[in-house]
Amino acid sequence: MAFRYGEYHDGPDPLAPPYDVRAALDEMGDAILSGSTPVHALRDLLKRGLPGTQDRRGLDDMLKQVRRRRRDLRERGRLDGTLEKARALLDKAVGQERAELFPDPSDEARLREAGLDALPEDTAAAIQELSTYEWRSAAARRTFEELRDLLRREVLDSQFRGMRDALANPDPEAMERVRQMMSDLNDMLDRDARGEHTQADFDAFMAQYGDLFPEKPRNLEELVDILARRAAATQRMLASMTPRQREELAGLINQTLDRAGLSEQMRRLGEALHARRPDLAWNAPERLTGEEPLGMGDAVTALEELADLTQLETALRQDYPGARLDDIDEAAVRRALGRSAVDDLEALKRIERELEEQGYLLRRRGKLELTPKAVRRLGETALRRVFSSLDAGRRGDHDQHDAGSAGELTGSSRPWRFGDEQPIDVVRTLVNGVRSGGVAVRAGQERQQTGRAGVRLSVDDFEVAETERRSAxxxxxxxxxxxxxxxxxxxxxxxxxxxxxxxxxxxxxxxxxxxxxxxxxxxxxxxxxxxxxxxxxxxxxxxxxxxxxxxxxxxxxxxxxxxxxxxxxxxxxxxxxxxxxxxxxxxxxxxxxxxxxxxxxxxxxxxxxxxxxxxxxxxxxxxxxxxxxxxxxxxxxxxxxxxxxxxxxxxxxxxxxxxx
CATH class of the missing domain: 3.40.50.410 (von Willebrand factor, type A domain)
Structure with missing residues (x-):
């Protein structure tokens, strides 16, 4: 059997060594020893990220990416792209019709021109009047149908992401399938409200209509969340327009839904979604400053993502009372920053858990405290800092992990005896080795490369530093x-x-x-x-x-x-x-x-x-x-x-x- 190996891409490296939580405590210790409290030190650590752990990002890096993404979205374009394109297609159809009527000297042609001259300035009202108009020009008729197809795709795409591509070609059977899907969806929501919905019902629904939902929700709750966020973004788009633009676009939406036979089903769905997710900012205006006109579906997508980023930014700041990493929505992180950011977030959560599970942090009455184990380690860190600033030549003032604690050094030494725990006097031990003839000249190429001689030591050469008994x-x-x-x-x-x-x-x-x-x-x-x-x-x-x-x-x-x-x-x-x-x-x-x-x-x-x-x-x-x-x-x-x-x-x- 043949095997092929490559770089692992789906999440964190499963073979990577576990993060040493003591390093996290040492990082916190720097802040604590500088006067910070444990809760603020932990928060600062999570914001900075984890040094030396596969370049894991901290909350601050994620926050910068979120803010950069928000800025890019705001500068992406304008919200009135569908209105602008609809108006352009309408003017094109009217111009083609006028070109067809101009050569005709009959009174009927002049009467038709007068009707075209009297069309309302409101795009939606003009389209409504022309819906029953008998076009003389075949080109104008095709342009007007193109306008209707555009509105149908954009309106449905603003409610269901990806519907625009599914309805790229006008197909009565495709529209009928959409109508049936809407009816089945509303019925499923009604059954859920009565407590009669099951996962099997949802699985059957997705088996029939799953291609219309590119997000691939796993249950009804996820589907409701997807649809509610998009519906709220549509309302925010309307709220962000001028009153005239809002009136025109709302008219176009209503006309399109009426023509598609979806008005009642869309009304039922909107009421159900609003009732289930009243927490969403349904009518909060959002300003886009770009120059490129966006279609209705693209504008709603941009506003939906902006709302996600706004909520994510609040959670990542962690500057509100009782803030916890569990408040950060992993699904929102995945949508905004990708899978790697989810892995980084999980690593930060693991640090917080490990500090508690390994006995360094303790939550008592909602307050984060250091345990005696953590205080001992911070004390050792503080002591190392002090010793590092002392004169390196002073003996007895530095860490000696293998030294006994029997007493103070006297400055003299004696031969080593079996069982001694005193520190080895390295200098006198080496001198004894040289005096006893233990110098060995390295031969050949090794001698030429290093220019060094070795010292052979015997047991009799070792000496230990003498100590005297300490008083308490x-x-x-x-x-x-x-x-x-x-x-x-x-x-x-x-x-x-x-x-x-x-x-x-x-x-x-x-x-x-x-x-x-x-x-x-x-x-x-x-x-x-x-x-x-x-x-x-x-x-x-x-x-x-x-x-x-x-x-x-x-x-x-x-x-x-x-x-x-x-x-x-x-x-x-x-x-x-x-x-x-x-x-x-x-x-x-x-x-x-x-x-x-x-x-x-x-x-x-x-x-x-x-x-x-x-x-x-x-x-x-x-x-x-x-x-x-x-x-x-x-x-x-x-x-x-x-x-x-x-x-x-x-x-x-x-x-x-x-x-x-």
Missing amino acids: AAVCLLVDLSYSMALRGTWAAAKQTALALQALVASKFPQDAVQIIGFSNYARVLQPDELAGLDWDMVQGTNLHHALLIAGRHLDRHPDFEPVVLVVTDGEPTAHLLRNGKSAFEWPPSSETVELTLSEVDKMTRRRATLNVFMLAADDRLKEFVDEVARRNGGRVFSPSAERLGEYVVSDFLRLRRAR
Whole structure:
């Protein structure tokens, strides 16, 4: 048996590797670590698309295509093409008739000319009067029949897409079949309204008339949707014309349907479609600015597609409350942008589902939240960013996935023993190999090409870095959540720093007890799983007094741990906690606020806790306050830029841990 292989075209590649949902989370993490909320970060990811996944488009790219298509359709032509062509054929028929009458000197010929002169300016009324006229000219009679055929095809094509080609040649049997189809369709809709319709009825209908419906609907619901959208587009075409054009075209439509014996059936169908789809914009005008005159069927098709694109644009923007990807109609995407866009949309939906199914996102009471699993990964990302900005030459500050966690590096090494988990000292191991005579010169062509020598290592050559036992630390990071942090653009850096420190302690110092405390008018302990979705507080007050109180309780619960207290703020304390538990705010800061805050600083000093302050603003009052904190406590004051805050905090924490 022979097999032929080729490129797969019908949808996404079934052999393509699955999308790594962790990459999607990392993409979201960039926005979250910059201060965005999880729901906005996910929305931005879906708008941008999925990097590195077969060039999948995002919602923004689809939206651009939709808007480009709408612009092209509006510039395609004018709506009055059928009227213009009908008028031209009418004038041609009348001119041919006049040419036939002119040589005839009889009174009858003059009387006929007078009747032609008195024809109404309204095209529909003129055609109505000429419907009973006995043409002298055979050419004029043929032109008038051509006009009638044109109107019949255009009117029916405006209701049923593709009918124009089916009725290209006038055939009484073809028209009778159309009349029978309309009658059977209305009867089927009536049975469905009574609850008597079955799928078998629809299949029988399509077996008989399927060639008249190029869209190939699979059930009655799809057929109703197709016909209703086209009927609504016909109404919008009439609503978009001038009153005179609308009157003339409506007259032509009514005359054509009457002549074809379809008026009653079309009225029944229109009422049924309107009742089933009242949500469609039946009479909303739409403006086309092109120069080319469009036939009635083409104009309706353009307006139908414009309506689809308008609804699709609204869904793709996803800027309304409760917006979901499921709101986007895949059938509309397929009609407007093709099959590949449907595949791109499904890939975006799969990302959203996978993030929830794999435990990174959680919907709770309609709100999208990050799970602890996602927060851990974002913390690791934040920590990698911090380490990437640190001095590459510093040892112990970089990711070591295979290193043990027994203690700090001492700077010395010792021979490797079976069971050791300490990191390999690569430099000393290679030096031992060279000293023991393990240099092997590569021979022949390989030596000429590379110019290198190899080193053979034995088990005795390996050395590991020595470590010393680490003491446990009680770590407190106090982060300012006040409104000024958002105004100065420092809030995102503070949140990223908190995540990085949390990840550092969890991964490299698991024996430490870390507590993140946020403070504005009040202070509160921040759990690890809420850090990523945390936002600043739109309130007045920087209650460092309350934050130090909470931090002191944490240190007191771990009396045998080494205390580490880090404060990130952009303003002097402007609030304190009253005896009744309420917050008192005053700006400029009251003496009572400053005294109570410094009293907690003194308590930290008595606990042997060094309090280092990271100052994110250059206010004179803030500098004066933190200098007093440093004088009382012996801690240090840093003034980093927002971009380097994480680097400063993590470096200082590591310095304190090494010193301990």
